[in-house]
Amino acid sequence: MLNFNKLAKISSGPRLQAWIDLIPQQINDTLAIKRHGDLERWQAVLGQLPAIKPSSCELDSDTVRIGKARDLAEFEPSDFRELLLKFHPWRKGPFDLFGVHIDTEWRSDWKWNRIKDHISDLRGRTVLDVGCGSGYHCWRMRGAGAELVIGIDPTLVFNMQYQLMAKYLPDEPVFVLPLGIDDVPKDLRAFDTVFSMGVLYHRRSPVDHLYELRDCLVKGGELVLETLVIEGEQGEVLMPEDRYAQMRNVWFIPTVKTLELWMRRAGYKNIRMVDLNTTSLEEQRATEWMHYQSLKDFLDPDDISKTIEGYPAPLRATMIATVA
Numbered sequence: 001m002l003n004f005n006k007l008a009k010i011s012s013g014p015r016l017q018a019w020i021d022l023i024p025q026q027i028n029d030t031l032a033i034k035r036h037g038d039l040e041r042w043q044a045v046l047g048q049l050p051a052i053k054p055s056s057c058e059l060d061s062d063t064v065r066i067g068k069a070r071d072l073a074e075f076e077p078s079d080f081r082e083l084l085l086k087f088h089p090w091r092k093g094p095f096d097l098f099g100v101h102i103d104t105e106w107r108s109d110w111k112w113n114r115i116k117d118h119i120s121d122l123r124g125r126t127v128l129d130v131g132c133g134s135g136y137h138c139w140r141m142r143g144a145g146a147e148l149v150i151g152i153d154p155t156l157v158f159n160m161q162y163q164l165m166a167k168y169l170p171d172e173p174v175f176v177l178p179l180g181i182d183d184v185p186k187d188l189r190a191f192d193t194v195f196s197m198g199v200l201y202h203r204r205s206p207v208d209h210l211y212e213l214r215d216c217l218v219k220g221g222e223l224v225l226e227t228l229v230i231e232g233e234q235g236e237v238l239m240p241e242d243r244y245a246q247m248r249n250v251w252f253i254p255t256v257k258t259l260e261l262w263m264r265r266a267g268y269k270n271i272r273m274v275d276l277n278t279t280s281l282e283e284q285r286a287t288e289w290m291h292y293q294s295l296k297d298f299l300d301p302d303d304i305s306k307t308i309e310g311y312p313a314p315l316r317a318t319m320i321a322t323v324a
Contacts (some may be wrong), residue, residue, distance in 0.1 A: 008021075008023075010303050014187070015189055027177065027178060027179065030154070030178055036157075042157070052168075056132045063096045063109070064094070064136060071098050071313070081100045082097060084100055088290065091105045093136050097164075102194075104287065104289055108239075110119065112140050115226070116276075118141075119193070125193050126190065126191050127192065127193045127194050128216055129232065130195065131152070133160070134158045134161035137164070138176060150177065151174075151175065153180075153185055159177070159237055178293070181212050190218075192279050193217075193221060196223070196225050197227075197318075198227070206251070206252050207265065214267055214268065223322070225274075226317070229253060229257070234255065235257075236254070238252070238311065239253075240253075245274065245295075245314060246298045260319070270320075272320055275320070276316070277317075277324065278315050279295060
């Protein structure tokens with residue numbers, strides 16, 4: 001099923017290799033505990049996908065493109081599209097696979113374009129993407145020249161979406177693992193760059209998460225952190241009474257100044273905000289590929305500057321920092 005033998009063959013430093021050696025057992029343990037009822041169905045669909053070699057690949061464009069429509073040859077494009085739809089919901093993208101455009105809920109390319117000119121050159125770097133979803137940004141990191149990209153996200157359907165892309169890119173050193181940050185060994189110190197985008201507010205202890213991310217980085221490594229924030233002064237934090245924008249697992253939303261303080265306390269240096277952006281209804285929306293409720297359903301219909309619960313609408317800051 002989830003075959004990560006290729007990862008075991010990657011040449012890496014001893015610290016990263018120590019984790020790589022643990023990964024097969026970690027995945028087996030995770031699947032044994034969190035067995036998903038749709039797993040066998042997803043596996044069957046993966047087996048129905050045509051075994052063809054793409055004639056082209058674009059990992060550095062807004063839409064991650066693999067192959068051309070003509071590559072499908074005798075395989076009916078409409079049938080191929082129906083197979084891809086079985087991996088609903090598609091949240092991060094967009095992708096184009098053999099001419100089939102996957103219009104995901106998030107225009108994740110917009111986020112990438114906001115940060116790509118601010119991060120350190122990824123060429124030759126070993127990268128970790130925490131909470132990576134389908135792996136869209138992992139492919140973009142590889143397109144930017146990263147030597148090795150490992151993404152982690154415990155949501156299994158997202159791993160299946162990665163698996164079908166990886167089926168057609170077997171030689172790319174990009175891996176999405178159905179694991180969480182808690183599965184990364186303590187004090188690993190193995191990655192040149194660590195991304196955590198859209199994760200911090202889901203952690204019950206955000207400062208501990210900043211320490212977890214710091215301990216993944218080599219000396220002088222770079223953290224790229226994107227999270228929800230509110231307007232205000234240092235020391236101010238929003239903790240929702242229950243839900244925030246209909247999300248149950250939102251714990252702390254700080255001001256930018258409070259977030260900077262948290263980062264300093266966690267040992268980060270050279271902290272700077274490179275983007276502050278209110279999420280628009282064009283960037284996050286329902287589509288045929290994700291037809292559940294989306295952002296417009298989570299905002300006050302009479303005042304979209306507020307969530308349906310009355311909190312400030314989603315405002316996201318991207319911070320970049322290094323570790324000593």
